[in-house]
Amino acid sequence: MGLVVQKYGGSSVADAEGIKRVAKRIVEAKKNGNQVVVVVSAMGDTTDELIDLAEQVSPMPAGREFDMLLTAGERISMALLAMAIKNLGHEAQSFTGSQAGVITDSVHNKARIIDVTPGRIRTALDEGNIAIVAGFQGVSQDKKDITTLGRGGSDTTAVALAAALDAEVCEIYTDVDGVFTADPRVVKKAKKIDWISFEDMLELAASGSKVLLHRCVEYARRYNIPIHVRSSFSGLQGTWVSSEPIGDKKVEQAIISGVAHDTSEAKITVVGVPDKPGEAAAIFRTIADAEINIDMVVQNVSAASTGLTDISFTLPKTEGRKAIDALEKNRAGIGFDSLRYDDQIGKISLVGAGMKTNPGVTAAFFEALSDAGVNIELISTSEIRISVVTRADDVPEAVRAVHTAFGLDSDSDEAVVYGGTGR
């Protein structure tokens, strides 16, 4: 008998009908001879409603109390889901993150899982129950306070439980059919990916793909837990994310997995920085001290006549104000002429392990952008990813152009042909 962990997001359990539909699907998995552990998010807009209440009561809600508040959301959905399953004649028990043994650090609102001790889940399973576990939450190791894992935390709960219980697979149910070669809202011809490696999925997640969060994939890779991303509304096979293709299916690794984009970042350019050792360090120490994560960094070649250079970097728009303030405050220490802030940028990334051994990929990528008349402002690459920054307005056209150029469009078989050419 296999052990399966299933995770259902808020849109899958948005109302009583959704909960009943999900209950049926869970019971199917149980009937197929599996032990089933289900991780569930809060219903639909519950979390947003609770945040709204908190803001009415206090402009700066305390982290500990905020977590206590938000965790009420999963408590409601998990209890209802257990009831719905029992109503179908199967035994089910719901467990809070704390009861399920999800142990975290004490960083409220974005805690990290440091251990999972699922003794009660194991017992419930051995007694024939389906175990329903609240996603997104845990209990802090030192203070025994309730914590939440931050955005996308339920996926991480599911993967962490799957690892601790040695599950065969972690199924992430969502409102789309799987991971696509590009965002289907932007690229109508985007194709569902049948299988993708952890590495490529990590790069896609880091480059703006919203289906799985980076942290969740990282966890799955570390413990080698296959993830199956699929729709809770259809019975279709979704996307498998794993180290190797699963089972007897021969899935050829595509050279290019997909095109991701991200318009949530802004660009800051520090103008007129003396071109001498330690300057970049002073800038990025200032940013790091303000607890801001940056993404891409580019330094222009110094103009010989002035001995001054410009340094540009990208960061989440939400952190823009804080970064500018921190730099201005330390202007004397760093020494620069001025700051430029630009939040009208977008990033397009091409991801695929195949590009390591296919030197033509980079050239083809730039040609596609050039043919589409898209101007490139910054470039950054890893072994299996190329990213460029463009004007935000150019992003949709750029994504479509690259998607087509690499043969990813769904009504052609270019992807396979392309893979075969070794370009």
Place this chain on the structure above:
Amino acid sequence: MGLVVQKYGGSSVADAEGIKRVAKRIVEAKKNGNQVVVVVSAMGDTTDELIDLAEQVSPMPAGREFDMLLTAGERISMALLAMAIKNLGHEAQSFTGSQAGVITDSVHNKARIIDVTPGRIRTALDEGNIAIVAGFQGVSQDKKDITTLGRGGSDTTAVALAAALDAEVCEIYTDVDGVFTADPRVVKKAKKIDWISFEDMLELAASGSKVLLHRCVEYARRYNIPIHVRSSFSGLQGTWVSSEPIGDKKVEQAIISGVAHDTSEAKITVVGVPDKPGEAAAIFRTIADAEINIDMVVQNVSAASTGLTDISFTLPKTEGRKAIDALEKNRAGIGFDSLRYDDQIGKISLVGAGMKTNPGVTAAFFEALSDAGVNIELISTSEIRISVVTRADDVPEAVRAVHTAFGLDSDSDEAVVYGGTGR
């Protein structure tokens, strides 16, 4: 420095404004030099909304999951209340029933508190925090499952915590000014009672007074915790419930504390029962096996000619169907002619420790009902209470008549005069 436990009901924290108002009041108590523990119910209609959701998902929700669901309500209100207090510049921490050490038996939906181990509350207080505790909930001793205490459970939580923490007083905040000599919605001239003994309060609660539940008063009496019932909307002194009048106030115990009424019961008459030993036992064993609590019992004198008698008893209307079914099922075993069911009854009770030593009270009670033209169907008495069953339609008039006859009306001082006469 004193320790005060305050309990706020759902109507006091119905919305963000209510929560902020309550937070101010709590901070006042803290500023007055007290250590403050607050027990809070779910906001306004939250519990009803959750019950509604459960019914949409399952016609017979499982007890364990139902409790898990309902306890989300207090989780929301307690976290918001802690945030609101912190926003006023005072330290506060919220605790679930489980975290607060409220240990119960395993009877879901109506668990009983069997122990309170408030170590975390004590620590929080010693560190200068106001402790906010979820009412109505606990954790089962054997299975470590979340339980709820049933209707009015938050009051019991408050009293139990007050006992475990050796509090000076347990303040129960509600939407009325205190305990009245009769239901003010029925008797416009009902007076607020300044002080009432545990014993009289127990009888009032058992007779239909809704302000405090029987179980809560029982708990307070056992541990001798003074209760102060008062309004969260006004700053007025409310009603003190204790073994002796509190402090230096000389409060003379009234002969009659008040008049309670109850229209939530029905009457079942078992007709044509053989008048021989064991018959009543067979009936009430049947009822007890169906887990139905009954209230009053009356057996008519046997008619000598037939050797048959009738036995009547009252019980909650909500249990009527179940009782009839249980009796019909056991008809052969008990041996009776027929059953009569009547849910158009009401009960009026006069409560006061003074009636023990004032034999005129019973006579005056019946005279008042007779003068008001109210017909009496059943009578039951304890040392400090007389109750009668009448037609439900007669209840308001009967309550007013008795209230006036015993000098309880607020614009006269009859109560004191009456008390002085020794009647």
